[in-house]
Amino acid sequence: MREKTIDYALRATWMAVAKMYNEEASKKGSTMATGFALLSIDPENGAPSTSLGPKMGMEATSLSRTLKTMEEKGLIYRKKNPQDGRGVLVYLTPFGVEMRNFSKEVVFSFDLAVRKHVPQEKLDVFLEVFQTINELISSKKIYTNKESITS
Template identity: 75%
Template sequence: MKEKTIDYILRSTWMGVQKMYNEEASKKDSTMATGFALISIDPEEGTPSTALGPKMGMEATSLSRTLKNMEAKGLIERKPNPEDGRGVLIHLTPFGKEMREFSKNVVLRFDEAVKENISEEELKTFTKVANTILELINSKKIYTKKIA
């Protein structure tokens, strides 16, 4: 193809971001998935394990593996949910809170670098385009016509 498709641009950009985050996370013997989970867990109240998957856009099996690894590394602990006897709250350990701060700073530095190199107007346009694409996907408006 002469021109790159929108799909190609999105995919290659995200793969680059993912690689960059994993390289930064590896400096602390971690992964992007672990960093994302750390940022998604409420550092004070904990987060129900059932809420993490949807919040992170992760499948249950991947999330389960990530949480198991995080628990083994001493980043999290599981406690019974006092409001739901069947549920479990994921809490950050002191080490988990420290690593959460590291992960948060990695994300914020990425945001800063982008904002230093892209105008506010361009970022507004990017956000509008990305939200429109997401809306098209979520409303299932892309593949509505049958292909013969």
């Protein structure tokens, strides 16, 4: 199956990327999830905690655990949202900004390395394919036919 399915290529590649990011993050005592959270928080205006989960594709429980760990490590602090007393805004500490910059550097280094080895035309097609896959998923056009493809 691994040579035949798009799913396998997506999963295997993402797992390799995630492993690579976690290895880099561990050099600073961090994780990929923390790095993505840092990148999702506006360094000047903070971010509503409720907007972070959807941005990161993370469930509320996992996000809550990640934010708790980040707060314990001194990367973020939380304040009540003045516009909505029920909401919480998440802000970066100076250490959080420093670690956000590190995360940004890691992501840009990966991007640069890929761009160095893959011609722009191929990257354009790659990104177009991913956009199409995302559109198929979000418009729920994949499992519309109840018949099995293999039958």
